[in-house]
Amino acid sequence: MEKQEEIPITIAEALADAHKIWNDRFNQLLLGQQLITTQIAQQQPLPDITAAIAQWTRSFLAADCAISIYNNDPVTQHLEVLASADLPEGYHQDMPALPVDASTCCFGCAATTQTVSIAADIATDALWTGIWRDRALQFQLQACWSAPLITIEGRLQGVLAIYFNKKRTPDTGDTHLITLAAQLVQAAIVSNQQKEIRIAQELKTRDELEEALKVAEMGSWNMNLHTMHSTYSALIRKWFGLPANNASMDTILDSIHREDRQRVKAAIMKAIAENGIYEVEYRVINRESRQERTIYVQGKVLLDDQGQPYLLSGVAKDVTLQRMTAQQLEQEIENRTVELKEANNHLLHANDNLQQFVYVASHDLQEPLRKIHFFSDILLNKHQLHLDNAGQQLLEKISFAAKRMTTLIRGLLEFSRLNNNDRSYVTVDLNHVIDNIRSDFELDINSKAASFDVTSLCSIQAVPVQINQLFFNLIGNALKFSQQDRPPQIQISSRYLAVEEKIIYPDLDPQCEYCELEVKDNGIGFDQQYATEIFEIFHRLHHRETYEGTGIGLALCKKIVENHNGKIFARSAPGEGTSFHIILPVKGLAKNC
Template identity: 35%
Template structure:
């Protein structure tokens, strides 16, 4: 007899390798004399190829189990007999031929209820799944992860349990160390938050006291300036009248700044409400405050039509003041500063903003402040908007 003999045979598709089983039997005459041989050939190519696929799949599974350092087990649920791999025995720190009771005895006592509950659930749903600890003979504790499947017989009764075991001690140790770091960092953040709250409280108290202390001298400056102007009425020139006007404007501006400082001290308690702000009026006030510097540098400020928008009046005015002040300060040597302020209405989809589909169809007002100054590198664009940062 010969089994699975490869033979090259012609077929419609060309020459193919087929696998043949040969059975030989002697042909005897009535007298018992052998006069020939009878041969029976059976094509078993499909069976051979199917067997090879199964062997290849088993080899891949074996390599995967070895690479993952998994232990394997099989339990006969009728006889309690076990088939254990060397890796599983090593994870439990017991001999490979140990009985099932020895494996159970190696489980950390506090985790036995978890193991028993998992086996009970496996009887019902067919899946064994739990993490637990084993205690080695040297007293050390190791974590394991058990995954398995219950196989039922033709009658639907569980009769085999097959599964794998993985040592997850390093994963658990890392997770515990990470959790400890998170707890420590959380505690540090709580301490920092308390310090920040205390600092904010001190800052609010300072701003509140400072603003109230500053209001009184400003009030007196405005009061006596107005009184002096009234007493000198008709005795001062037009130029002196303008100087009085500038003093009064500067005093009013200072009073507004103090009021804003007081409001800022309460920002953390209650955010300011948005209001309708006339941007043209805010820019006009900024230009009045910067009038002397604009005249000295012979700057050309061009202001186009500007809209009214919902926003924070003080922040918007400060924004324009910062932009125009920078343009006056960082102009090209030998050239008078030039600043252009304009606005245009755009659809949301035409802006660089990250918007939802509804916002993309909405209208937005883009305010542009351009100057012919020395500029800055584009790589520093983000830094320009950080607090207490200067690019030049």
């Protein structure tokens, strides 16, 4: 009976011992995982984390082992060594990159199948052949357990390999260890990649900040609150006349105006005491050139992991010009006022000269032309029999040239007299304006069988004479530049611009109401590339022998529209006619539209 009672006690003790062993191993596994997870969270270097995983693995397995992390190159489909711990020196030396191949070593198999692969005995394992098996046995590595490193997206990152110097087959706990270790390695790789990206972004941000500060003519600086030494940008070094790399606080204070030093020190101490913002304006005297300038400085106290201030970092800007005395500013304003008065006087003088030119052009220049024309007509009419054909042709050319010169001068006079000083704005019925112009061109309209299509046009406040000149020139052009094989068709229409349409034209006042008028014809047209040039004075697209004119008409149109705070432009194509668009304010120059 006593022996029968000892049996269950022995089994219970064995179960208790086994439970304790597994419980201890589980706690060991969990503790190691926590320590390594902390290292990963701190973004410690990958070699340090690899060494920690190797130590944790040795402790859990109670065996000498080494680990190696292989990274997968997605382009070449080869595994390359990323990090190792406790492997014999020279193991990977001169070894070729391992292909991702299920038939090559257990880590090649793990990479291909994306499952754990075990080589309990490298010497006899079918996957370990050739140079890989020889190299492992040369360094007395007899077993290898491999697990794939898989990203969150399911992509192969690489392989974790655990090497043993004795043959070894994993149990269930060992398999959990391999899987968990692979997950930790994958997390460490991702953490290090994020760290590299963050560092690269910080460097890029710092470079961009330095470039922005350079453009803004601002300097940057950092003060180590433990050593009270400062580093600074080239601009601050130039302002203070400081050494090239860094300077002590005493050296910097020595460059600050004597009357401002105590205030600067107090501002620094206050910022440190309150862990807050440092902001002060003071005068600096360059240590070398003795040049004085005023700078505005702003910074912030940075805290370390323990919440203690360790760095004061900020920027500075030269505000010497902004802090000029009121007397200097008044003097500057007075100087500018004098210059403006002189410029106005020059402008008035130039305007007087222009008026004199207008007078000369209207009287002195036209009088000789009238005489040339007059005497040319006498020669042609009374002495024609005394001239041969060549002489008569020369006189006709003289007479034509005199008439053309007279026309040009009159056009130039009209252009120079056209200004925006005429404020006699009245309500103008554009329908009535068009009717009068059609009457003026009655002979041309009848001779060319021209047709008009005029819709009801809007009424605007404008200078009547100028508006009449505007449409006289546009309709005259439509009749002049018609095609020979078909009669002119002229369409004139108007509409009010919608609110959203005004945004298209930055020159227009969005608070004003505008009327857009279109004068469209079926004439010869022109290339759209000349749509701006046609409004330049004396600019012609056609030879005057083909189409007579002075090249002033459209320039007059543009000036009239601009006098009314409007806009004019043209759209055309060769052989397809032209449409002129005129946008005018409905209420002219009235305030508040």
